[in-house]
Amino acid sequence: MFENEKDGIGDGPAAGNPAAAERRGDRRHVTVLRVARVVRAHGDELCVIRNISSGGVMAHFYSAAQVGEHVVVEFKSGRQLEGEVRWTRGDTAGVEFEDKIDIVAFLAGEGDVAGQFDPRAPRLAVGMPAMMRSGVRVYPVQVCDISQGGLKFRAIESTAIDQKLVFRIAGLPPVSGTVRWRDESYAGVAFDLPLPLETLARWAAETDRPG
Incomplete structure (x- = not known):
């Protein structure tokens, strides 16, 4: 303390x-x-x-x-x-x-409970390119925002609900997850494992993001 x-x-x-x-x-x-x-x-x-x-x-x-x-x-x-x-x-x-x-x-x-971390992690604006892998295919995509638990990106034609994806964003370790929703322009991914707070927070503090 x-x-x-x-x-x-x-x-x-x-x-x-x-x-x-x-x-x-x-x-x-x-x-x-x-x-x-x-x-x-x-x-x-x-x-x-x-x-x-x-x-x-x-x-x-x-x-x-x-x-x-x-x-x-x-x-x-x-x-x-x-x-x-x-x-x-x-x-x-x-x-x-x-x-x-x-x-x-x-x-x-x-809904605050003293001493507990918020289960709904805040999202950070990103506006950065990333590489997305689906199976053996790799696509360039634009990531819009990110949190410890997931991200939103500009969907491509093949993006589908329940699709398994891996993202590589400069400065962060690769993250894998599943598409939980999509609309005409965007899709949301829930990570398989949450990003550590320290990793995401220091990345956000040190990375120049146009988002």
């Missing part, structure tokens, strides 16, 4: 600041371990929420956060909360929301 982690966003280098102490006084916090999508000036990434309060979150970032940086944190429900980085300590940062939330109602809407 991080030092004074239980105190939430108001902690870190500003902990001795009377204004920070005042902000802490009117909010509750809940310790969680939850993956979220964070939208930053250079693109979207993954982060791990350590705790959340009515006024903000403390999160682990996979690329350096800067004090004063504007971010948007997106949770599993798709709800987005805008905020500003108020402090950093190593890979951990405190983000203060622009508007306070009702923490009890918010977590009820998220």
Whole structure:
């Protein structure tokens, strides 16, 4: 556990600041371990929420956060909360929301269970070419988005429900999965094994994606 982690966003280098102490006084916090999508000036990434309060979150970032940086944190429900980085300590940062939330109602809407990872992993925009293998044939395709559990790509004529595929995306290990849905333009694949969070998060932080 991080030092004074239980105190939430108001902690870190500003902990001795009377204004920070005042902000802490009117909010509750809940310790969680939850993956979220964070939208930053250079693109979207993954982060791990350590705790959340009515006024903000403390999160682990996979690329350096800067004090004063504007971010948007997106949770599993798709709800987005805008905020500003108020402090950093190593890979951990405190983000203060622009508007306070009702923490009890918010977590009820998220179906949150403290200490558990979100089973519906957030999706990252990709917009990158990839090679897709179906049996012995290999096709160039465009991957639109990706999560720990699957991806969406531009379907080709032969794409079919229940088809087994293997994808090679630059910077990631090969991933295999099964087509679960398709429409006229796109198809969705569920991976046989989820991508490790650390692998996907560091890839997202270090890869220049046009997505």
